[in-house]
Amino acid sequence: MGERFLLVVFDGLRPDLVRPDTTPNLLRLAAMGTRFARARSVFPSETRVCSATVATGCMPRRHGLVANRLAHPLDAARPGPAGRTVDTAQMPALLELEQELGAPLLERPTLGALLAAAGQELAVLSSGTTGQSHVLNPTAAALGQLTLSAHGAAACSPRGAALLATLDPPPTDAVARAEWIAEVFRTKFLPDPPAATILWLCEPDTSGHYQGLGSPANLAALRRADAAFGRILDDWQAGPMAGTLHIMAASDHGHATITGTVHATPRFAAEPHFAPCRLIPGASGGIVVPGGDAALIAEAAAWLTRQDWIGHVFAADGAELPPGVLPRSAVLVDHPRSAEVLFTLRAGPERAPAGLPGVTLNDGALPIGGGTHGGLTAAEMSIVMILAGPRARRGVLSEWPAGLADIAPTALALLGAPGAADMDGRVLVEALDEAVRPEAAPAPETWEPADGPYRQRLHRTRFGRQTYIDFGQRT
Ligand SMILES: [Zn+2]
Numbered sequence: 001m002g003e004r005f006l007l008v009v010f011d012g013l014r015p016d017l018v019r020p021d022t023t024p025n026l027l028r029l030a031a032m033g034t035r036f037a038r039a040r041s042v043f044p045s046e047t048r049v050c051s052a053t054v055a056t057g058c059m060p061r062r063h064g065l066v067a068n069r070l071a072h073p074l075d076a077a078r079p080g081p082a083g084r085t086v087d088t089a090q091m092p093a094l095l096e097l098e099q100e101l102g103a104p105l106l107e108r109p110t111l112g113a114l115l116a117a118a119g120q121e122l123a124v125l126s127s128g129t130t131g132q133s134h135v136l137n138p139t140a141a142a143l144g145q146l147t148l149s150a151h152g153a154a155a156c157s158p159r160g161a162a163l164l165a166t167l168d169p170p171p172t173d174a175v176a177r178a179e180w181i182a183e184v185f186r187t188k189f190l191p192d193p194p195a196a197t198i199l200w201l202c203e204p205d206t207s208g209h210y211q212g213l214g215s216p217a218n219l220a221a222l223r224r225a226d227a228a229f230g231r232i233l234d235d236w237q238a239g240p241m242a243g244t245l246h247i248m249a250a251s252d253h254g255h256a257t258i259t260g261t262v263h264a265t266p267r268f269a270a271e272p273h274f275a276p277c278r279l280i281p282g283a284s285g286g287i288v289v290p291g292g293d294a295a296l297i298a299e300a301a302a303w304l305t306r307q308d309w310i311g312h313v314f315a316a317d318g319a320e321l322p323p324g325v326l327p328r329s330a331v332l333v334d335h336p337r338s339a340e341v342l343f344t345l346r347a348g349p350e351r352a353p354a355g356l357p358g359v360t361l362n363d364g365a366l367p368i369g370g371g372t373h374g375g376l377t378a379a380e381m382s383i384v385m386i387l388a389g390p391r392a393r394r395g396v397l398s399e400w401p402a403g404l405a406d407i408a409p410t411a412l413a414l415l416g417a418p419g420a421a422d423m424d425g426r427v428l429v430e431a432l433d434e435a436v437r438p439e440a441a442p443a444p445e446t447w448e449p450a451d452g453p454y455r456q457r458l459h460r461t462r463f464g465r466q467t468y469i470d471f472g473q474r475t
Contacts, residue, residue: 002120003390004245005196005411006185007054008232010225011047011128012205012373013251015039015384016356017214022222025230026386029249031395033388034431036402038461040468041253043331044068044284044342045373045380047128047205048088050252050404051135054198056108057408057423059332059467064107065135066338068374069280071288073337074100079276079290091130091155098138105138109419111196111408112137112145118417120195121145125185127170127177127202130155136198146194148184150177163188174206175221182228190235193245195415201225205255213257213371214356246389246414248407255371256360256379257352262309262345264363274300281363283347284374286339294320297340301325304343305454309361311344311474312376312456324451330458331376331469344375348473376458376472387431389414400430401442401461401468426466440464448475 010026018026042053042060044067052065060066068088075083087093098105112122124140126133127150140147140157148163149155150170156163167188170180178201185199207221208214229249236242268279268287277300278288287300301315302322317327317334328334328342347360354369358379362372373380385402388394391414405425412420413427420427430437440463447458458472 002195002416003414004193004241005414006193006199006245006247007197007407007411008199008229008247008249009054009201010204010222010249010251010384011200011202012208012253012255012371013222013384014254014356014379015382017204017219017222018384022219023226025226025233026249026384028230028233029247029388030386033386033392033394034396034398036385036398036400036428036431038399038401039250039383039385040401040403040470041381041383042404043333043376043381043469045253045375046284047132047252048135051128051132052106053404054252054407055110055112055136055138056106057111057405057420057425058108059405059424061329061332061335062108062424064335064337065105066333066335067280067284067286069282070337071278071280071286071339072097076288077290080278083278083288085280087131088135089129089131091134094131094134094138105135109422110137110139111411112140112143114412114419115195115415115417116143116145118415120415120417123189123194123197124148124200125181125189125197126150126200127174127181128200133200136200148181150181174202175224178203178225179228182225182232186232186235190232190241191239193241196411201228208255208371209366210370212354212367212369213255213352214354215369243390246387246392248410249384249386250404250407251384252404253373254358254380254382255373256347256358256375256377257354257356258362258366258368258370258372259352259359260361260368262361262363264309267307271303274303280339282374283360283362283372284342284344285363286343287341289340292316292340298322300341304341305451309346311346312458312472314342316340322451324449324454324456326447326449326456326458330447330460332467346474347375347377349378376469378471381469381471387428391432393431396431398430400438401463401466402428403466403468405466424466426464438464
């Protein structure tokens with residue numbers, strides 16, 4: 001019997017919420033495996049961008065799903081409000097986009113496709129949005145693979161829909177949905193799982209956004225998601241899969257606490273010379289400049305650096321960058337689908353009133369005290385990553401840099417399937433007991449451009465051919 005791989009993602013889980021009182025089962029997994037102390041998300045730290053990185057083992061600059069709210073690639077030349085925005089949370093919007101493009105949504109081979117080519121299978125079980133589960137394996141239907149969404153048959157592959165028809169209907173409450181999908185994995189898949197499974201739990205993200213980050217309701221949701229995970233661990237440890245199945249637990253990004261709301265759209269619209277441009281708002285947002293007009297890119301980026309509500313500012317490589325502005329390539333999101341100018345809202349490492357470090361402004365309807373992400377604070381960029389199983393080193397806290405792009409190559413290596421070498425991520429050899437240590441030494445880098453009172457700092461780590469984005473802030 002070949003080895004198997006299970007990835008369980010706790011959406012939006014901050015590593016500092018992995019505690020004995022909240023996630024005893026994640027700590028149980030860590031005790032029997034390797035926990036990565038320096039694991040990082042990608043920029044922008046948004047769910048579909050992260051999901052695409054998990055699916056391809058590549059950074060956004062190569063997979064091309066560069067934002068949760070994506071400027072429609074075919075509207076890049078349309079000025080102002082004429083350009084459309086694709087809401088990647090909605091699977092129908094992604095299918096429509098793929099049809100219009102006549103090209104795959106993700107521009108790199110996916111884990112599902114690579115496993116299919118090796119005669120193996122990927123199953124996706126998700127309580128995340130329909131767009132989120134689709135991104136994890138966009139060609140599941142064509143590959144004959146199984147995607148089961150807790151949002152109903154329309155978001156499932158044909159095999160997932162057939163399975164769904166035999167199950168109790170999924171609940172509508174987010175926490176109950178996460179429990180439901182975990183229980184479906186435990187009862188229907190764990191006894192004899194496919195080569196690889198991704199089990200995506202929408203908590204603690206949903207409760208963190210809406211019910212207060214670190215609030216009793218947020219922690220209660222996390223406890224329930226962890227308990228559902230614990231029931232999987234119980235069966236795994238007691239059953240035949242203990243010697244066969246590797247389990248990686250991870251989060252896609254963290255959360256920072258919202259301390260204020262800013263509405264960027266009317267502020268931008270009040271600048272008449274930016275009328276040809278379009279602002280896409282968010283904790284991490286963008287400005288689409290039609291035709292890539294270099295002068296307008298520079299003006300829009302410079303305008304952003306003069307706003308007190310702005311954090312980072314990035315602009316298209318090749319344009320004459322105004323002082324203080326970083327190239328998009330610095331955060332590995334330089335891609336034709338990226339807006340020409342990217343920004344984050346003002347944020348910092350300060351402690352929020354509720355007690356967790358990391359605060360940010362937000363643009364949208366989320367409540368003050370709720371959580372959000374997309375930006376570059378350590379609270380958003382630090383993620384959970386733990387690998388346990390028959391070949392994993394036990395009880396190790398790894399200080400090597402690691403990140404979301406490393407999950408797919410590590411899964412392929414464990415399953416003996418090719419494809420890892422063409423990914424941006426690396427095989428996490430330091431977690432496998434027969435392996436040597438990584439050959440490279442981590443090389444920290446700091447970028448710190450300034451213009452008068454505006455100054456932004458970005459911390460990255462180079463490690464072999466990988467670059468990890470650690471965190472950044474306006475200083
Ligand atoms: Zn997420």
